[in-house]
Amino acid sequence: MPTAFLTVIPPSSVVYAVTLGVMDIRAITPDEFRAYASVWERTFNFDGKDDELAAEAKVHELDRSIVAVDDGTFVGTGGSFSFELTVPGGVVPAAGLTAIAVLPTHRRRGVLTSMMRYHFEDVQNREEPVSLLRASESVIYGRFGYGVATYDSSWKIGRRDASFTVQGQIGEAVSLIDLDRAKKVLPEVYAGAAPATPGFLSRGKEIWDHALSDLESWRGGFTSNRFALFEEDGAALGYLRYRAKDTWEQGLPKNEILAAELIALTPQAEAALWRFVFSTDLVDEIRTQNRPTDELLDLLLAEPRRLVRRRTDGLWARLVDVPAALAARRYRVEGRLVIEVVDPFLPDHGGRFLLEGGPDGAVCRWTTDEPDLVVDPVALGACYLGGGSFALFRAAGRVKGETKAAQLADTMFSWHVQPWCPHYF
Ligand SMILES: CC(C)(COP(=O)(O)OP(=O)(O)OC[C@H]1O[C@@H](n2cnc3c(N)ncnc32)[C@H](O)[C@@H]1OP(=O)(O)O)[C@@H](O)C(=O)NCCC(=O)NCCS
Numbered sequence: 001m002p003t004a005f006l007t008v009i010p011p012s013s014v015v016y017a018v019t020l021g022v023m024d025i026r027a028i029t030p031d032e033f034r035a036y037a038s039v040w041e042r043t044f045n046f047d048g049k050d051d052e053l054a055a056e057a058k059v060h061e062l063d064r065s066i067v068a069v070d071d072g073t074f075v076g077t078g079g080s081f082s083f084e085l086t087v088p089g090g091v092v093p094a095a096g097l098t099a100i101a102v103l104p105t106h107r108r109r110g111v112l113t114s115m116m117r118y119h120f121e122d123v124q125n126r127e128e129p130v131s132l133l134r135a136s137e138s139v140i141y142g143r144f145g146y147g148v149a150t151y152d153s154s155w156k157i158g159r160r161d162a163s164f165t166v167q168g169q170i171g172e173a174v175s176l177i178d179l180d181r182a183k184k185v186l187p188e189v190y191a192g193a194a195p196a197t198p199g200f201l202s203r204g205k206e207i208w209d210h211a212l213s214d215l216e217s218w219r220g221g222f223t224s225n226r227f228a229l230f231e232e233d234g235a236a237l238g239y240l241r242y243r244a245k246d247t248w249e250q251g252l253p254k255n256e257i258l259a260a261e262l263i264a265l266t267p268q269a270e271a272a273l274w275r276f277v278f279s280t281d282l283v284d285e286i287r288t289q290n291r292p293t294d295e296l297l298d299l300l301l302a303e304p305r306r307l308v309r310r311r312t313d314g315l316w317a318r319l320v321d322v323p324a325a326l327a328a329r330r331y332r333v334e335g336r337l338v339i340e341v342v343d344p345f346l347p348d349h350g351g352r353f354l355l356e357g358g359p360d361g362a363v364c365r366w367t368t369d370e371p372d373l374v375v376d377p378v379a380l381g382a383c384y385l386g387g388g389s390f391a392l393f394r395a396a397g398r399v400k401g402e403t404k405a406a407q408l409a410d411t412m413f414s415w416h417v418q419p420w421c422p423h424y425f
Pocket of ligand 1: 044
């Protein structure tokens with residue numbers, strides 16, 4: 001977690017007028033965490049166990065928490081993580097919006113809208129050009145200017161349906177490691193992989209402690225975390241965190257493996273870890289939750305159609321400081337574009353911006369020149385990491401400009417790999 005951002009003072013308590021009256025919006029104090037979490041319990045329909053709440057309290061940045069208080073009662077919550085986001089050719093500080101909830105008794109009266117305004121003030125004060133989130137429902141955040149910047153791909157496959165086009169040796173350079181070793185080596189591999197793929201988020205110690213705390217209630221009937229590590233010449237080049245489920249039907253093994261996170265620094269490491277999973281005896285089915293859309297495994301399998309896949313929205317991005325965000329990344333080809341951003345929720349953050357960028361870097365500044373493209377923050381957020389297409393937004397009537405301007409923007413913004421975010425928050 002970038003400590004530079006932890007010391008910044010959040011916006012002081014702000015009083016917002018919402019349709020039910022005047023509401024105080026502020027950060028919580030540590031002794032208010034239980035009351036804060038009880039809003040999530042009522043909103044997301046679960047009873048938080050003590051160990052879960054303790055784990056959440058440790059990972060949340062309380063100075064970035066948000067609570068909406070109506071006449072002394074907490075009715076809405078939110079918060080942010082201070083991340084560094086990998087963008088094409090660089091990194092940018094980014095706020096990860098989290099814990100958004102409004103009590104069922106107080107919905108559709110503008111509580112979330114007020115909390116979003118508070119959040120964007122905080123993001124601006126901390127000079128983070130980008131706000132990010134993962135959405136519970138895809139209908140909520142477009143109105144606040146967020147676009148889908150990465151996709152999660154989940155798949156399942158019967159183990160016996162999988163034969164590999166390129167064979168390796170069973171057990172090649174893959175070992176099972178214990179939790180203590182995992183705590184040391186997983187963060188190193190993850191940090192090594194982060195610069196290559198736009199959409200990766202920095203994970204500080206608190207986040208790793210949370211991710212590996214492996215509470216019973218998080219296992220969903222599967223085993224505790226298991227860790228497979230691929231090493232070459234003493235260097236850790238890839239890991240798989242997985243769980244298994246022991247199921248038998250009429251004397252036949254129907255065990256499952258849930259491959260929770262596979263991160264590799266080389267294609268050889270990635271292939272070896274998949275071969276390890278697919279060679280595990282008694283396993284009938286292998287599942288994943290969140291894999292990239294451009295998955296190496298497709299090319300390793302003789303019958304990739306056997307992967308039964310679902311694609312869902314992953315990371316949503318919202319540029320809060322457009323010129324800073326656009327200048328922080330690199331572009332695939334040299335180009336010059338004037339982009340006008342029409343921003344209905346934060347009109348002062350819109351305007352016309354001249355972007356001059358290429359593989360070696362970029363500059364972006366305000367301009368009065370005529371725009372090549374007119375976009376809204378949703379389209380810009382969706383295209384920012386190289387995943388979305390300006391031409392497709394234009395075809396849908398959501399970006400204005402000449403075809404060739406949209407094509408140039410797509411060529412400039414695209415990157416060598418599809419953006420992907422393995423992190424949940
Ligand atoms: C999503 C949630 C936080 C919205 O809070 P809220 O205070 O009701 O939102 P607001 O009153 O500020 O709504 C602003 C607008 O968004 C719309 N909207 C907000 N949430 C919506 C939803 N889930 N479905 C459809 N429309 C929604 C409102 O209708 C309103 O539209 P309008 O401006 O045209 O009237 C609340 O419904 C909730 O707690 N849901 C369950 C938990 C959840 O999904 N949290 C998000 C986690 S990522």
